[in-house]
Amino acid sequence: MLGIACLVLMQSLSAQVSIVSASVIPYNVTPRALGDICILNTRQNLLCTLQAQLFNSAGEVLMAIKSTPFVIHNGMNLTATLGMNIASIEYGSSSQATYVKTNHILPSGQFKYCCALTINAIDDVQEYCTELESDMSSYLVLVSPENKDTIDTPNPDLVWNHSEPFSMLATGEYFRMVVVQLTPDQTADMGVSVNVPIMMANNLLTHSVLYPFSAQILVPGQRYGWQVQQLTNGVITNKSEAWEFTLRVPTQLLDNKYAKLRNKLDGGFYTTVNNKVFFRFDEPYASNVLAFTIFDSKMQQVKTKASNQANPVAASGLKNKGYNCFEVDLNGYDISSGYYTMEVKNEKNEKQMLRFFVQ
Numbered sequence: 001m002l003g004i005a006c007l008v009l010m011q012s013l014s015a016q017v018s019i020v021s022a023s024v025i026p027y028n029v030t031p032r033a034l035g036d037i038c039i040l041n042t043r044q045n046l047l048c049t050l051q052a053q054l055f056n057s058a059g060e061v062l063m064a065i066k067s068t069p070f071v072i073h074n075g076m077n078l079t080a081t082l083g084m085n086i087a088s089i090e091y092g093s094s095s096q097a098t099y100v101k102t103n104h105i106l107p108s109g110q111f112k113y114c115c116a117l118t119i120n121a122i123d124d125v126q127e128y129c130t131e132l133e134s135d136m137s138s139y140l141v142l143v144s145p146e147n148k149d150t151i152d153t154p155n156p157d158l159v160w161n162h163s164e165p166f167s168m169l170a171t172g173e174y175f176r177m178v179v180v181q182l183t184p185d186q187t188a189d190m191g192v193s194v195n196v197p198i199m200m201a202n203n204l205l206t207h208s209v210l211y212p213f214s215a216q217i218l219v220p221g222q223r224y225g226w227q228v229q230q231l232t233n234g235v236i237t238n239k240s241e242a243w244e245f246t247l248r249v250p251t252q253l254l255d256n257k258y259a260k261l262r263n264k265l266d267g268g269f270y271t272t273v274n275n276k277v278f279f280r281f282d283e284p285y286a287s288n289v290l291a292f293t294i295f296d297s298k299m300q301q302v303k304t305k306a307s308n309q310a311n312p313v314a315a316s317g318l319k320n321k322g323y324n325c326f327e328v329d330l331n332g333y334d335i336s337s338g339y340y341t342m343e344v345k346n347e348k349n350e351k352q353m354l355r356f357f358v359q
Contacts, residue, residue, distance in 0.1 A: 016042040017072070017119060019128035022052075023080075024113045026106040026134035029054065031065045031089045037115055037128070039077040046072050050079065052115035054100070057232045058171035062097040062111075064090045069120060095167040107168040108138030110232055138163045140228060140240045143207075147188075147243040154218045154247060158209045160228045160240060166205050172233045175204040179211070179226045188225035188242035195225075204228070220249040258325050261344055261352035269339065270356040277328040279354055281344055292344040294333060302333050302340065330358065 023036040034052045050067040070084040091097045099107055114129040143159040145151050158177060169175075180195040182188065198216040201209050211218070218224065223246050230238035257278040259270040270277070294302040328342075335358055342354045 017046065017048075017117070017124075017126055019115065019117055019126055020076070022113055022115060022128060022130060024054070024130075024132065026111075026132060028104065029063070029100050029106055030104050031063070031086050034063060034065050034113075035067055035084060035086060035115075036078070036080050037117075039072050039079070039117065041072045041074055041077060043074060045074065047120045048072055049118045049120060050084065050115060051118070052113070055112040055114070056094070056096050056170040057110040057173060057237075059112075060094055060096075060170060061090075061092045062094070062100050063092070094170065095165075096170055099168060106132065106134035107164050108135050108238070109133075109168075109170065109173065110237060135238075138238075140230060140238055142226070142228065142240050142243050145243075145245040147241075148245070150246045150248045152248050155211045155213060156245070158211060158226060159207060160209075161207050162228075162230075170232075173230065173237075174202060175228055175230050176200060176202045177204060177209050177226065177228050179215075179224055181216075182223040182225050182244060184223075186225075188227075188244040191225040191244075192227045192242040198224075218247045220247045222247060259354050259356070261354050263352060265341070265353050265355050268355070270354060272330065272356055272358050275330045275358070277330060277342065277354070277356055279326055279328070279342070279344075281324045281326060281352070292328075292342055294335075295341045295343070297339045299341070302335060304332055305334050 018040050020038040020040050022038075024033055034054060035050055037050070037052075039048075047069050048071070049069050051065070053064045054062045056062055065086050066088045067079075068085045068087045070079070070082050072082065091101045096107055111132040111134065112129060113132055114127065117126045117128075118124070119126070140162045141160065143161055145156060145158075158179075160177070162175070177200070178192060178197040179199040180191045180197050182191040182195070186195075199211060201212075223244050225242050225244045227242040228240045229236050259277070259279045261279055261281060270279075296302055337358050339355065339357050342356065344352050344354075346352075
């Protein structure tokens with residue numbers, strides 16, 4: 001009977017004590033703040049000890065404290081006014097724990113706070129836990145290409161940024177980038193939410209991602225949406241805005257017609273388009289033979305690819321007496337980007353020249 005009576009008394013005392021709330025806030029994470037709780041005691045004074053812990057999203061302990069024994073009175077008790085002292089403080093070994101210890105604030109993300117109040121007289125424990133979310137000075141943004149920009153390369157450099165070092169990520173936290181193709185009636189946000197990605201990059205550790213050559217080829221004129229997301233244990237916990245870009249439709253270059261030959265070279269030059277030279281040749285004599293030679297910037301004669309000789313490749317066009325227009329396809333020559341000189345001779349071996357630039 002005595003044992004049953006003691007058990008009933010212990011249960012009665014335990015039921016009379018409860019933790020109402022805790023005062024941990026993301027911008028004030030100190031050992032003292034970890035121990036600031038509100039306790040309801042409906043009966044006599046009791047001697048208690050408090051333990052409190054802070055966890056990240058991976059369940060790793062960032063900080064833990066234990067108090068010296070203190071007395072709670074009848075009614076509502078705030079440990080901040082009870083003269084409670086901190087007996088021990090321990091920090092975890094992760095980068096997040098070091099960040100909390102140094103800065104006394106939480107990095108952005110999801111966290112959990114738990115405390116346990118031990119009633120010394122009966123060795124009973126009252127527990128309390130709450131979830132914390134921190135977005136202290138945090139940002140997750142896209143940088144380039146700008147929203148609704150038109151890009152010129154099918155493999156753009158996709159640039160983004162966020163507020164904290166990558167080392168602040170807890171186990172199970174990572175960033176990923178997704179790119180989707182948009183339909184004509186979709187916004188970027190809608191497309192990123194429902195469309196199957198054509199490119200997804202996980203576990204990002206840099207703020208610049210080159211659209212991979214192995215991914216689906218971007219189509220000129222097509223709109224694409226992209227976004228960077230932060231995930232915790234497979235669940236999206238933060239994300240940037242969704243932006244869109246379009247791959248520019250290439251402009252068809254028109255042939256550059258027609259350069260006029262000169263007796264002497266000056267500072268001017270002709271720029272080739274589509275690797276072709278178009279030139280005008282005024283012939284006062286009737287003939288069907290056009291002789292021309294191409295020299296490089298060092299005045300070395302350029303050879304043809306087919307024969308590896310300096311013989312000229314025929315120019316398109318019929319040479320007659322009077323005004324003539326010719327086309328020379330440079331694909332038949334061993335030519336790269338740079339400046340070149342063409343020499344054309346008439347029937348009297350009179351020479352005319354054209355300086356041109358190959359892009």
